[in-house]
Amino acid sequence: MIQAEAKKINVWYGDFHALKEISMTFKPNTVTALIGPSGCGKSTFLRLFNRMNDLISNFRLEGLITVDGENIYSKDAKIDEIRKGIGMVFQKPNPFPKSIYENVAYGLRVNGINDRKTVDETVERSLRQAALWDEVKDDLKKSAMSISGGQQQRLCIARALAVQPRLILMDEPASALDPISTAKIEELIFELKKAYTIIIVTHNLQQAGRISDYTGFFYLGEMIEHDKTQKIFLNPGNERTQNYITGRFG
Amino acid sequence: MKNYRIIVEKFVEGVLFSSSTITSLTVILIIVFLFREGIGLFHGSPLEKDFVIAVSKQNPIQELDAAKVKAIFNQDITNWSKVGGANDSIILFTTSDITNYYSEEELGSALEFLPKKLNDFIVSHPGAIMYVSGKSLPPGFNGHRIKIKDITIPGFVFGRQWYPTSEPIPSYGIWPMIIGTLMVTLGALLFAIPLGIATAIYMAEVADIRIRNILKPVIELLSGIPSVVFGFFGLIVIVPLIQQTFHLIVGETVLAGSIVLGIMALPTIITITEDSLRTIPQSLKEASLALGATRWQTLVRVVIPYAKSGISTAIILGIGRAIGETMAVLMVTGNASNIPHSFLVPARTIPATIAAELGEAPYGGMHFKALFALGIVLFLFTIVINFTVEFIKNSKKEIRS
Amino acid sequence: MTKKRLIQKIAFITFGFISLLVVGILVTILGFITIRGIGVVNWEFLTAMPKDGMTKGGIFPAIVGTGCLVMGSMIFAFPIGVLSGIYTNEYLKDSWLKRFIRMMTNNLAGIPSIVFGLFGMALFVNYLKFGDSIIAGSLTLGLLTLPVVIRTTEEALKSVEDSLRMGSYALGATKLQTIKRVVLPVAYPNIITGLILSIGRVSGETAPILFTVAAYFLPKLPSSLSDQVMALPYHLYVLATSGTNMIETRPMAYGTAFVLVAIVLIVNTTASLLRRFLQKKVKMD
Numbered sequence: 046m047i048q049a050e051a052k053k054i055n056v057w058y059g060d061f062h063a064l065k066e067i068s069m070t071f072k073p074n075t076v077t078a079l080i081g082p083s084g085c086g087k088s089t090f091l092r093l094f095n096r097m098n099d100l101i102s103n104f105r106l107e108g109l110i111t112v113d114g115e116n117i118y119s120k121d122a123k124i125d126e127i128r129k130g131i132g133m134v135f136q137k138p139n140p141f142p143k144s145i146y147e148n149v150a151y152g153l154r155v156n157g158i159n160d161r162k163t164v165d166e167t168v169e170r171s172l173r174q175a176a177l178w179d180e181v182k183d184d185l186k187k188s189a190m191s192i193s194g195g196q197q198q199r200l201c202i203a204r205a206l207a208v209q210p211r212l213i214l215m216d217e218p219a220s221a222l223d224p225i226s227t228a229k230i231e232e233l234i235f236e237l238k239k240a241y242t243i244i245i246v247t248h249n250l251q252q253a254g255r256i257s258d259y260t261g262f263f264y265l266g267e268m269i270e271h272d273k274t275q276k277i278f279l280n281p282g283n284e285r286t287q288n289y290i291t292g293r294f295g
Numbered sequence: 296m297k298n299y300r301i302i303v304e305k306f307v308e309g310v311l312f313s314s315s316t317i318t319s320l321t322v323i324l325i326i327v328f329l330f331r332e333g334i335g336l337f338h339g340s341p342l343e344k345d346f347v348i349a350v351s352k353q354n355p356i357q358e359l360d361a362a363k364v365k366a367i368f369n370q371d372i373t374n375w376s377k378v379g380g381a382n383d384s385i386i387l388f389t390t391s392d393i394t395n396y397y398s399e400e401e402l403g404s405a406l407e408f409l410p411k412k413l414n415d416f417i418v419s420h421p422g423a424i425m426y427v428s429g430k431s432l433p434p435g436f437n438g439h440r441i442k443i444k445d446i447t448i449p450g451f452v453f454g455r456q457w458y459p460t461s462e463p464i465p466s467y468g469i470w471p472m473i474i475g476t477l478m479v480t481l482g483a484l485l486f487a488i489p490l491g492i493a494t495a496i497y498m499a500e501v502a503d504i505r506i507r508n509i510l511k512p513v514i515e516l517l518s519g520i521p522s523v524v525f526g527f528f529g530l531i532v533i534v535p536l537i538q539q540t541f542h543l544i545v546g547e548t549v550l551a552g553s554i555v556l557g558i559m560a561l562p563t564i565i566t567i568t569e570d571s572l573r574t575i576p577q578s579l580k581e582a583s584l585a586l587g588a589t590r591w592q593t594l595v596r597v598v599i600p601y602a603k604s605g606i607s608t609a610i611i612l613g614i615g616r617a618i619g620e621t622m623a624v625l626m627v628t629g630n631a632s633n634i635p636h637s638f639l640v641p642a643r644t645i646p647a648t649i650a651a652e653l654g655e656a657p658y659g660g661m662h663f664k665a666l667f668a669l670g671i672v673l674f675l676f677t678i679v680i681n682f683t684v685e686f687i688k689n690s691k692k693e694i695r696s
Numbered sequence: 697m698t699k700k701r702l703i704q705k706i707a708f709i710t711f712g713f714i715s716l717l718v719v720g721i722l723v724t725i726l727g728f729i730t731i732r733g734i735g736v737v738n739w740e741f742l743t744a745m746p747k748d749g750m751t752k753g754g755i756f757p758a759i760v761g762t763g764c765l766v767m768g769s770m771i772f773a774f775p776i777g778v779l780s781g782i783y784t785n786e787y788l789k790d791s792w793l794k795r796f797i798r799m800m801t802n803n804l805a806g807i808p809s810i811v812f813g814l815f816g817m818a819l820f821v822n823y824l825k826f827g828d829s830i831i832a833g834s835l836t837l838g839l840l841t842l843p844v845v846i847r848t849t850e851e852a853l854k855s856v857e858d859s860l861r862m863g864s865y866a867l868g869a870t871k872l873q874t875i876k877r878v879v880l881p882v883a884y885p886n887i888i889t890g891l892i893l894s895i896g897r898v899s900g901e902t903a904p905i906l907f908t909v910a911a912y913f914l915p916k917l918p919s920s921l922s923d924q925v926m927a928l929p930y931h932l933y934v935l936a937t938s939g940t941n942m943i944e945t946r947p948m949a950y951g952t953a954f955v956l957v958a959i960v961l962i963v964n965t966t967a968s969l970l971r972r973f974l975q976k977k978v979k980m981d
Contacts, residue, residue, distance in 0.1 A: 095585055102503065125701070129587025139578040141597055152586035155596065157700070201582070208586055304872050311783035314776045318846065319800040321839050325807065328818040494718045497711040510715060512968070517722045519893070519960040521900025523929045524953050527936045528725050558721055565718075591704035612806075619808020621903040622929070626937055646810040646903070653814070653907055658822065670814040674807065681806045685799060 047114075048073040048242040049094060049212050054108035056089055058101065063089050067108075067268045069261060071212070076234060076243045078253035078274065081263035081289070087246045090263065091214050094244065095131040096124055113211055129156055132205030132213040132241075137221045138197035140189035140204070145181050148189045148200055152208035167207050174240075175203035176233050195226025199233065206237075213237065215245040219252065231256050250290065254278050262286045329674055333667030338445050341464055341661050347429040348441040348463065351421040356380045360444040364464045365456075367424060375422065386423040388416065389463065390431070414438075426463035451668060457632040459652065459662040467665040469672065471634045475549070475642035478635055479624060480617040482553025483560055487613055490557075491564030492606065498565070499572035500594055518562030526626030529555040534627055541639055547629030550638040555623045560613040567612060571605020572598060604687050611687070615680040619673065621646035645673045726957060733954025736947045742955075745915040750935060751944040755952055760917055761830075761925030765909065766899050768834025768921075773841040774891055780842075781849025786875055805843035809903040812840045817907040829922040833909025840904055841894050848890025852883040885974035889967045896963035900956055902929040928956050 049071040056064035064086045071077055079087040089098060096117065098104045110117050117127045129152065140148050147154075149168045158164065168185070172178040177199045181192065189200055198218060205213060215234070219227040234243060234256050247253050253260055254274060261271040262283075270277060270286045281287045341361055342348065348364060350356060356378060359367075366372045367385055376382045393402065397412050410433035417423060417438040425438070446467060454468015494514075498507050533554055538546030575598050583593040599606070629641025630651060643651075649666050656662040744754030784801075788794040816836030826832040856879050864874040902910075910930040918925045935949035 097581055097585065100581070100584070123701070125584075125587045125589050128585050131585070133582070133585035135578045135582060137578060139576065139582050141579065141583070142601055151583070151588075151596070155583070155586060155588035155592045155700070204582070204586065300870065304870055307872055308783075308787060311779050311787060314779035315783040315788075315797055317776055317780060318804045318842060319797060321842070322800050322804050322807075324819060325811065325815045328815055328823070329811070332814075332818050490714055490718060493711045493714040497708075497715040501708050501711055502715070510719065512964070513719050513722055516726075516960070516964055517718075519896045519900075519964055520725065521902070521929050521956050521960070523900070523902050523932045523936075524729065524956050525725070527932055527949065527953050528728060530936055532728065558725075561718060561721075589700050589704045591707050592700060615806050619806075619810065621808065621810040622933060626933070646808055649810050649814065650903055650906055653817070667814060667818070670811050674811050677806050677808060677811075678803065681799075681803045684806075685802070 046073055047071070049112045049244075050110070051090070051093065052109040052111075054090070054093065054106070054110070056086070056093070056098070056107075057103075057105040059103040063266055065266045069268065069271055071242055071244060071259075073242050074238055074240075075258040076238050076245060076256055077259040077261060078257035079244065079246045079261050079263060080248075080250060080253050081269075083248075085263040086266045087261075087263040088216055091216055091244055091246050094212060094214055095128045095133055097128075097133070099124065129208050130211050132208065132210035134198070134202050134205055134213065134215040134218045136217045138194055138201055140197050140200050142188070142190060144186050145189050145192070145200060146185040149203050149207050151204060156208065171203040171207040172200075174206050174237070175199045176229070176236070177203055193226070195222050195229060198222060198226065198230060202230075202233065202237075206241075210241065213241050213243045215243060217246055217248060220248060227252075250278075262289060264289070325674070329667055329671050333664055333669075333671045336446055336451065336467065336661060336664040336668045337448060339661070340443050341446055341467070342443060343462075344660070345429050346463065347425075347427065347432070348443065349417070349425045349427065349432065349436070349438045350441055351417050351423065351438045353421050354380060354438075356441065357439070358442040358444060361446065361450075361464050361466060364441075364443065365461075365466060368426070368463055383422040386420050388420070388423045388425045388427075390427050410436075451665075452672070455634065457648075459656070459665060465661065467661070467668075469645070469669060471632050472643055472645045472648055472669070473672070474634050475628070476618060476644040476646075478549050478638070478642060479552040479556060479628060479644055480614060482549060482638055483556035483617045484610070484614065486553060486557030487560040487564055487617075488610055491561050491609070491613065492568050494561075495565045495568035495572060495609075496594065496599075499569045500590070500598065514562050514565050517558075518566070522559065522620060522623045523626070525555050525559055526623035529623060529627040537639075543639060545629055545641060547627055547641050548639050549628060549635050549642045552624045552628035552642070552644070553638065555627050556617045556620055559620060559623060560616045563616050564609045564613040567609035568602070568606050571602040571609070574605065575601045604690070608684050608687055611680055611684050615677055618676055618680070619646060621650050625650050645669050645676075649673075729950065729953045729957050733950040733952075733957075736951030737954055741951050746913070746948070747915070750913065750948060751941055755926075755928065755931060755948070755955065757915060757917060758926040758928045758931040758952070759955070761909075761911075762899050762928045764830050764918060764925055765833050765837055765905065765927060766895055768830055769837035769841055769898050770891075770895065772835060772838035773845050773894075777842050777845025778849050778887065778891075781846045781853065782875065784846070785850045785853040786871070786879065801843050801846050804839075805847070809840060809901055810906075812836055812904040813906050813908065815839075816904060821908055827922060828907075828909055828911075828924045830909055830918060830925055831921045833905045833925075833927075836904045836908045837898050837901060840901065841898055844894045844897065845891065848894070849883075849887050852886035852890065853879060855886065856882045882978060885971050885978060888974060889971040892963055892967040892970065896960045899959050899963075900929050902927075902933055905930060928952060928959075932956060 047070050051067055051069045054064050054067040067090065079091060081087050092098050093110055094112065106118065112131065116122065141151060146168055149171050150164050153164055153167060169178060172181065177196060180196060189197065192200065219230045222230065231252065237243060245257065257274045259271065260274045260277040262269045262277065264285055270281060270283045277286060278290060281290060359378060363372065363378050368387060372378060374382065374384055393409065393412065396416060402408050402412060410431050413427060413431060414433050414437050417425065451467055451469060453470050454466060455470050456466040456468045457471060458466045498510050502510065529551055534546035534551050537543065537548055537551050579597055579601065580593055583597045588596065624644050625647035628643060628647065630643040630647060631641035632643055635642035649669055653666050656666055741754040742759065743756050745756055747753035784794060784797055813836065816832060820826045820832035820835050821828060860878050860882065861874055864878045905927055909924055910927050911924040912934055914924060914926050932949060932952040935945045935952060
């Protein structure tokens with residue numbers, strides 16, 4: 046079974062060929078880590094899955110991306126519908142300058158769901174899933190800016206969960222956090238795997254090793270190797286992967 | 296050598312520092328000089344220099360306020376009992392009336408008997424009120440001068456009549472101008488805020504870079520056009536248009552002023568709003584889009600709330616621009632000193648009044664002082680606006696930190 | 697769900713339309729003034745004295761007068777403004793003094809031009825007894841422009857990256873040397889552009905000169921700083937509202953308005969061309 050798939054992906058920014066001939070599949074209830082040095086295209090690749098690159102004016106794509114068998118770049122695809130179905134967590138916590146409650150409810154409201162009971166229930170469920178409920182349940186009306194960075198990032202995860210995504214994209218979700226908050230996020234990713242499929246971009250190789258089932262190694266816009274995480278880390282099939290994993294370049 | 300360098304550094308720093316004090320100094324000097332010239336309005340007789348108002352010795356009234364004097368000379372009050380005196384009808388008398396009572400021979404060829412005749416007049420007409428030059432009253436004059444109450448600040452601000460040159464007593468009430476200024480400004484904002492904010496949003500969030508590169512210089516150009524040119528355009532194009540559209544006798548109206556001012560406030564509102572919309576972090580917008588919001592929903596629910604304080608600053612500075620604008624308004628609003636009751640009647644604003652009348656007001660006279668007092672009022676308006684902007688900026692900083 | 701996309705479409709089209717309207721307003725004003733005015737402008741109009749109750753002749757003394765006022769105010773405002781901008785941005789740390797100076801500068805910028813006119817009259821014309829003169833008018837206009845010059849300078853200096861300053865300090869340069877050799881050479885294109893733009897502003901101001909220098913009708917050129925002069929914006933005001941023969945002075949008014957608009961256009965274009973040229977030069981060096 047396949048949750049999401051990329052087939053022969055080529056991406057250009059103007060003349061710059063950012064991704065070259067990449068094909069990859071993602072199985073349900075797995076965590077796939079995308080690793081590689083800065084500028085290798087792993088974030089660009091991640092952002093293909095919720096069409097975030099469309100915001101860049103000279104972006105051009107060839108190839109096919111499907112989620113649940115649906116071509117998300119087809120002509121009649123509705124971009125906001127697609128994005129709604131795919132959650133995203135960003136590098137730095139970026140809660141909206143609203144209350145904690147309204148942050149989580151945001152995805153519902155913009156999609157026309159305003160029924161009080163449904164929203165209440167969803168907010169609680171999402172916050173529980175994000176392991177934040179116990180910490181904020183008495184402060185739901187407080188500004189999201191008032192909680193700690195780690196809590197903010199879990200709030201952003203809860204926000205993404207509220208719309209029940211088919212796929213969750215995480216772009217270095219712990220890179221701006223302290224070790225304790227990072228550990229909490231990793232624990233959370235492990236829990237979320239039970240219900241969701243996750244693709245995570247990370248710079249932190251140990252993190253990739255700890256949390257992912259599969260790992261893809263990107264280098265200069267190409268995907269060098271994609272396999273079970275254990276295989277990649279213990280017995281990589283490619284010399285460049287080996288060099289990267291062992292820290293010869295980065 | 297080393298010493299020399301330190302001295303140079305210190306000297307340059309001193310020069311730089313003194314330059315940076317000039318703005319503060321100017322603000323202080325502006326306050327000092329506005330008050331120096333304007334405050335005299337509130338103590339001192341509103342009468343023309345040397346002129347007095349006098350009544351008979353038997354008349355118990357010692358003091359009147361300017362409005363009462365005016366009413367008496369307008370014959371709105373015709374009996375002394377109305378102003379607290381005896382039940383006696385009032386006889387108005389100014390110097391030029393003297394020939395109605397005495398022949399030219401009696402007054403003498405060089406009016407040398409005028410003081411005596413004035414005395415005779417007051418003796419024979421105990422109910423008279425005289426407005427004459429104090430110099431022409433004889434020693435041992437059989438009457439007394441009426442003390443005119445000082446103009447009060449509430450009387451100045453809330454007075455409804457502005458007749459700065461009327462005889463015998465001028466009135467300096469600026470309420471019509473305050474209302475006029477506020478109405479013209481309000482109208483301008485009703486026009487400029489939606490247009491300005493919509494354009495700013497379009498430039499910052501909707502239009503692609505090429506269209507923005509066209510719009511940006513256009514806005515800059517619009518802000519560079521002199522206000523007289525706007526006034527001239529308003530006078531030639533907008534005023535006749537309004538006159539024809541609404542079938543008015545005159546097209547110089549509050550509406551005309553509002554339209555011209557609205558156009559002039561646009562660049563301020565657009566530039567500041569656009570700048571503040573650009574401060575929003577890209578990731579916040581992406582987070583909203585990633586949840587399935589459209590760009591429009593992102594704009595309304597995330598971008599605009601985030602830029603709220605910048606947008607309020609833009610609006611307030613737009614108000615400041617509109618309140619202080621002089622020439623364009625002077626040229627298109629008709630400058631009638633009545634309280635405007637609709638947008639389709641003429642009105643006058645505080646700055647336009649100053650510009651129109653200062654040239655004719657004798658230096659140091661009450662009218663001159665009244666115009667400086669108007670300047671103080673205008674200055675206070677802008678100070679309030681500036682401090683509101685400061686306040687918004689500071690409170691924003693607190694929220695962010 | 698198509699509803700929210702429909703709303704977006706309607707909103708964006710409306711906003712685009714409004715932006716077009718704003719451009720339309722500007723084009724209408726410029727077009728109107730140009731079409732009516734350009735035919736009036738010829739060599740005689742630019743170089744002759746007004747005559748026959750300002751219905752004939754030219755606007756030469758007004759052009760010269762405005763030129764004098766621009767020069768005078770710039771001589772005053774440019775050095776002081778630039779120095780002040782350097783001081784607040786480069787020397788002052790974030791302290792109450794910096795906030796106070798900033799606040800006062802902002803306050804000054806917000807004061808209406810007519811209040812400057814009152815102030816100029818009270819201080820320069822009456823108190824210092826300069827009388828209605830070029831010097832009184834120039835100083836008044838100079839004070840009015842000061843906040844603009846200061847802000848321009850500060851913005852230009854702010855856009856210079858701190859790492860450049862640090863690099864200079866690290867090599868043992870003093871503050872003054874750093875400013876002179878590193879900061880100003882990078883910032884000056886933007887400063888110059890800002891200064892040029894403020895020329896456009898000054899040449900169009902009317903209210904501050906009404907009672908400090910502007911003459912209603914004075915068909916001769918000034919011979920000293922204590923002379924009154926005619927000025928373009930005030931001349932346009934006079935022609936438009938209080939000429940002896942409004943119908944016959946109208947073409948002269950259109951011509952004057954066109955000259956004023958042309959000045960702004962020329963100034964803005966020069967500024968942006970110069971900025972591009974200088975920035976290229978800074979990069980080449």
